[in-house]
Amino acid sequence: MKVEFEIVKPDEHSSFRFLYQNKNTCEFVWQYHYHPEYELVCVLYGDGTRHVGNHLSMYQNGDLVLIGSNMPHSGFGLNATDPHEEIVVQIRPEVMKQWISDFPEMKEVALLMERSRHGIKFEGKTKKEVTKMLIGLKNVSAFEKHLGMLKVLHKLGGSEEYVMLNEQPILGELIRKHRSRLQKIFTYVENYYQEDIDIQKVADIANISVPSFCNYFKKMTHITYTEFVNRYRIQKACMLLQQDKTISEVCFECGFNNVTYFNKIFKRIVHKTPSDFRVDK
Secondary structure, X not given: OOOEEOOOOXXXXXXXXXXXXXXXXXXXXXXXXXXXXXXXXXXXXOOEEEEEOOEEEEEOOOEEEEEOOOOOEOOOOOOOOOOEEEEEEEEOHHHHHHHHHHOHHHHHHHHHHHXXXXXXXXXXXXXXXXXXXXXXXXXXXXXXXXXXXXXXXXXXXXXXXXXXXXXXXXXXXXXXXXXXXXXXXXXXXHHHOOOOOXXXXXXXXXOOOHHHHHHHHHHHHOOOHHHHHHHHHHHHHHHHOOOOOOHHXXXXXXXXXXXXXXXXXXXXXXXXXXXXXXXXX
């Protein structure tokens, strides 16, 4: 599992990128990636998986999430309903900094960007109104998009209808600097998640002792290695549950050796049982 670095280019005659997509999920690549730009993702409808930082959960009836600079995340089309329709806005840190520093009216937006290091999910009236605002920006000029995005950010900055997706802020710059070692660890998980967890093996790959590895991984990700593996397994389980497989088959194919424990971990992460997840999909 690679942590890809994505190069983002602003739209022509614009200081940021505004991307509208409406395609079948099979046409997208949903790899775990990061980039310096702040990113606002608006899924217009349907269900899917949100994987932001260390947070992994399912969204329903669309989604609206703000992702901080250099925060690793997956595309929101993962396990999503076809067709997947979304609007993605990506703004470079230097552009955001200029907007904030030039206008004292942007104080709430400055605080919003600070909170974005956790990943922020917006709900309720805010989600509904901002989604409508973003849809209204699809076919306007670059200048009107610029003004519209200032209004969107102001709306989000003043909202209290949000949930922090990660308890601790994800230190994107730290993850970027340790990308090589982390990628070896993530690739090991991708290749061996179906086997029993062996911390000694992955510590050897990281070239450190087991106690040092446990401390290192927790510092980098704010979760334990075991929790990370379980979340990865559940992500795979969500995909397999959409195939013609029994829950027991999915359990064992994802590396769990006990169906009761699998059901318990699945419900804790996805907030519904495997059976309910399959019915809803």
